[in-house]
Every structure is written in C-alpha cells, then in structure tokens.
Amino acid sequence: MSDTFDLVQLLEGRRVVVVAGAGGVGKTTVSAALALGLAARGARVAVVTIDPARRLASALGIHHLGDTPHRVDPSRVEAAGMRMQGTLDALQLDPQATFDRLVAREAPDEAARKKILRNRVYRHLSTGVAGAQEFMAVERLHELVDSGDYDVVVLDTPPARNALDFLDAPERMTRFVQGRGLRLLLGPRAGAGRTGWRALQAGGHMVMSVVERLTGAQLLTDISEFLQSFEGMYEGFSDRATAVRLLLSSDSSRFVVVTGPRPEPAGEAILLWRRLRDDRYPLGAVVVNRVHAQPAGGDDQPAGLADLLRAAGAADPEGLAARAADALTAARARSAADRHEIRSIAGALDAPPITTVPALEDDPVEVAGLARVTRELEGG
C-alpha cells in the first residue's frame, strides 16, 4: 500500500521536475499541485503545461495561459489557506513559438532565419513530425532553466500514446533536421556533394524522380530548401539535445510518474518507470491519482438502514435501503479494485515511493481545490 510521505519535500531543491504518464490520468493537475507546493515553501517556480488546460488556468486565476509566464496572484493562494513564500508562474507550451525562437538563436544571419521561417516544411514541422512537440517541450524547459529566473521548473509532458517518446525526442529531432540520407539523395539541390556516393545517388535520383512524379516538384524543392537552411545549425541542435539529456539525467532533476488506479495507465506507468530506471534517470515517485476512498464499516452490511430511513420519512424504506446497500457494495468493490491496482504497481516496481490522490468529482476549479491536491501529495 502507499506510504504517507511528503512528495513536495522530496522534490525540494531540484531544478527540474518532469511529470510523465499516460494520457488522461491528471498529469496537469498533479504538475500544478506540485508546483504550488514548491512555491508555497519558498521556491521561484514555473509550471509548463502542454494541454490547453483552461480549467487549470482559471484555477490559477489566469485568463489565458500562453507561451509567456503568468504570475499566480499570491493572495489567491493565501485565501486557500496556504502560506505563499515563493512565486508561481504558469505557462502553456506553444511549440511553434518555441521553435521559432530556437531558429532565431541558431540561424547564422537574418536572411537565413527568414528563409527558414517561411519554408512550408518548417511551418509543418511543429505539428506534423512525430516527436516535434516533445522536442519543443524539452527545448522550452531548457530555456526556462537557462534563464535563471526560476529555482525549479515543473514540466507536464505531452499526452503521447507512448509516454517514453518524450525522452527520445531531442535526438530524433536532431537526426531529422540533419536528414543525412535525404540530403545525399537530393544531391546538388540540397548542396551535398560527396562524390564517393555516386552509385547510391543514382538509385537515389530514381527515388526522387518517383516522388517528384507523384507530388510535383514543389515539395522536393521545399524539402531541400528546408535542409539547406538548417545547414550549419545541427551543431547547435545536437549540443542542445545533449545538454538537455545531461540535465534530465542529473541529480538536479526528478521524474514523477502519474497513473490512475486502472490496469491500462498503470501498465504504462510501470513500463515508464522501468525505462527511466534502466536509463538511469533520477526517479522521484509514482503518484496514483483519482483513488476511490474505502467506505467505512469494513465488510459490515447496513442491516439497520431500512429502519433509519423509515424514521427519516422515506416512502419505500426497504427498497431504498436495498438500493443503497448495492451502492455500498459497488463502492467497496471499486475501492478494493483500486487498492489491488496500487499493490500490483508496488509489486511490479520493487516498492517505489507511491503516493495517492483521492478521486474528486471534477478537476480543481479554484486554487483551494488545487491546494487540496497539494496537501494530499504532501502526505495528507
């Protein structure tokens, strides 16, 4: 079963907290609640969300979460019964804006920058290429850590089918932009001129002429122009990818894996945790979100309920008592199933630190609701 320990305390003093897990488990709420807890204890905190979490924005008193940080009004936090000793900024990832800034920084000159920003393949990159969003999230993280404005950045990772994608994104993206094979085949168009590859190029030209026949020449022109524009920028890209990986692997970071008490997300959480452990990423804890509380009374049947309901003036006390007893049985079964799932996570992972958050009817709408989640994460 889960221990009562203080997850916020465990994360204090870190520079990066990565919150990962399957989609739909409440990662964003957990990220915000952890960020709130760290800020309350005195840290300058930024929380980066990926999803357009309007409810979270309103919970934090921010009308529009955007690419630039918004400060959460400390009086709201104090009103929720929490002392605010640090600061909390929230922002939502804008992949295109992040990539545009990266290009601006790495491009050799203004003309090169403009050319890239106009390219159709580039405009499509942040939405169309697998891993691009994850790459931007990591890049934004890097920016925020580098800025020196924050003691800790809490990152809510993208809702990927496979939560592991996130870790490979920087390298995959760098490889894509390098486009070695493609560059070779586009030949003079892309400015690759190694003569030793002529044989390969002959086959390659055939590939390209087929593509051209199918798509028209414009697409190939766009692609080669795109690759050309990135010439001389790979080094910056791959340095960046290496720096991010180093940061995430270091003791300055902690990974928090969020799951729900159901087999599907739990299975993903287990895989993710193992993968993180095998790759020596610094593990924080597993958060099991939306756990159904155990009803009181152990296994006792509510034998006296019909009499009580009769006294309370119910029209059909026997029938109502029977239906209420069924509801209790269902609630107990649900709670037992949740506990079983938590035990199997613990068993599969050699008892990692596990903390639970009870099921709420809705995700928090106000700072008070978020503060409640924070207190649960602090060990109740």
Add this chain to the structure above:
Amino acid sequence: MGVPPLTDRRLAFVLGKGGAGKTAVAAALALGLADAGHRTLLVEVGAETRTEALFGTAPSLADPVEVRPGLSALTVDAELATQEYLGIQLKVRPLVEMMARSRAFHQVTQAAPGLAELVTLGKIWDLATTVRDGAPVWDRLVVDSPATGHGIALLEAAGNARALAGSGPIKDQAEAIEKVVRHPAATGIAVVATPEDLAVTEAVEAVQALRARSMPVTCAVANAVRRSLFTDADVQALGAVRADPATGDAERAAAQAAIAVAEGARHDDREVEVLARDSALPVAVLPLVPDLAPGSGGLEVLSAALMRDPAVRGAA
C-alpha cells in the same frame, strides 16, 4: 430531416480525446451496423490496436479479419499504406521494393507535410469506394480515428494535400478523396466525450474546428454517463440518515455511497446538457459500462444503446 443520420452514411469517423472511449464507441457502432445487416469494416488507425481487447481477435495490417458475423476489422498503418500506394502507382515490383527500402524515401514521407495522414485517408477512401461485381465491398466503414488533434489532421489531409501538391496524381487523388470526406451523404463524424468538464470543452472545440473546415459533423456521443435510481426524496432521506450521529458506520457508508451515486448522475447530466448546448449537435448518451472485455456483454450493451439513440439513428 435534411441530412441522413450517422447510421445511413457509408463512412463514419469516430473522433475524441484520448481516454474518452472512442475505440469502444467505434466498435459499438460497427457492431450495431453489422447486426443491422450491413457488411461493416471497423478501421483502426496507427500501429497500436485495441480492437483485440474488445473482440478477442486481433485485426490484421494486411487484410480485414472477420471479428463477428458481418463485421471485419483492419488496422491502417501509414507506412504500409504508403507502400501499397506506391505499388498501385508504379506497378513495377523491384522499383516499389527499392522505394520501400530507401531511407531517403522514408525521410521524404516524414518531411512531406501531412503525407502520412493523406495515404491513411486515401486507404480508407479506397476501402469505402471499392466495388466488386457491381456492389460495394463494404456497406459501412467505421473509423476509430486518432485522438482529437491528429484526428482532425487526418480528415484535413486531403484538403491540405490538394493545396500543397503542385501537380501530379497526388493532387488529383486528393481532390477525389476530399469530395467524399466532405460529403454529408457519404461521410459522418461523431465526436465522443466523457461527461467531464475538460473532455466536454475539448469536444466542443473539435466540433467547432470541424465545422470551420466544412466537415460533416453529425452527432456527439456522451460516453460513460452515470445513471442513478435515486430520487430527490430518496437523497433527502439518505441525507438525514447520514447526518444523524447515532447512525452506525455501515449504514452511514451505505447512505453516503447512494448519495454519491445520485450526485454523480446529476453531475453527468449537467455535462451532457453543456455538450448538447455548446456543440449544437444531437447527443447520444451511453451508459457507463465497466467491463467491455469479450464475452462480458458490455460492448453489446453499448452497441444497443447507441443504435437506438435518435442522435445516431435519426428521428423516427
């Protein structure tokens, strides 16, 4: 009625946020259509499959596999669909194989804006329009689309390709596909949401995005909606018992559990209302079915509820 209901359209796309139960709704719709006598194909998009968990039979990447009488399933994978498309276009086997092996070709397909979506949509279109011996091979196709953003990208792929591809066969084919996908007599789109604030907001945004692109959004589906057998008077009596300090633990827990059921149902009803109001669509309401595993009967319950809902079947 100006437009045909979802059940009358040859091609149905089921869209929704991850975790909304899109796959279950698509499977339930496909099952219902097959039971109604239509030769139905359930199409999954992408490498991962959940159809197996619902029918006990894994769909195949290459050929449709019959999972129930009259109902077959197929997984469309962009990479395989691309190779297939090349095969049709080039007709020369070694050339196709060379293309498929070429790393550069894979990189072009990755870099080409929306190409993966286009070949996927093209494959679906091909399945929907294939005729054998004078009759369509499939009466109905139900597509379990990728999660919202990617699902919209899939539907948009043809229009985008038409705009991007300067000339050549891709442009022509994109035009043909776009015509079918936008046609409200041929294609319908159902947007699925669970009765939760965030899910409903996202679904409404998806509906608006689809409308803005002139896509034939047909209905919304509220999935996993909790029902309550408790009346307001029941809840009042249960509340009195719960508040009484003399009530025993088990009795209080039972009263509490019953009240929670009533409150959950009321909460879900409100969300369904919001979904109907903000999407301005007919909303089909599906019950919360805890077990959808093959043999549990859960999928059949879902399917029956879906097929008798006027939002899906059309007004009588």
